[in-house]
């Protein structure tokens with residue numbers, strides 16, 4: 001899978017993942033101010049009129065940009081099953097077994113039928129069996145326990161969660177110090193090659 005490029009604002013706050021083509025476009029508009037990390041892609045530029053040679057553009061793993069496209073920090077990351085299952089390390093938060101995403105479900109700790117909301121702090125990954133067993137009960141009513149408390153990922157954690165499969169070591173190194181301490185170690189370390 002082709003690596004994405006991590007875009008930061010000038011303050012160094014991580015904003016989003018970019019395709020290399022979008023990055024090349026920011027370069028050509030002169031908006032890239034500083035960069036970090038190794039080369040993700042060597043893109044072909046134009047042909048020099050002076051030398052007749054093709055120029056190349058080296059696209060790094062992390063770029064910081066100026067310009068009007070500076071998005072505010074995303075404080076409320078969208079809740080998707082993919083990001084949720086990665087947050088919980090693809091483990092059922094009740095029995096602790098690991099599953100492929102298709103065998104996991106989104107469980108509302110405080111059941112929706114009883115007023116529980118569909119938000120990061122109230123949802124966990126659960127296998128179908130545990131989800132079924134729990135049904136519409138509160139944990140206290142059926143003697144079930146959570147392995148970890150659900151939480152809302154901060155922007156750096158969220159970016160790592162949605163790009164779990166193809167994040168590079170240098171990008172993870174940049175994001176990791178900004179993770180909250182309670183993120184499971186396995187999530188922090190996976191794919192940090």
Ligand SMILES: [Zn+2]
Pocket residue numbers: 092093094095096097126127128129130131
């Ligand atoms: Zn389970």
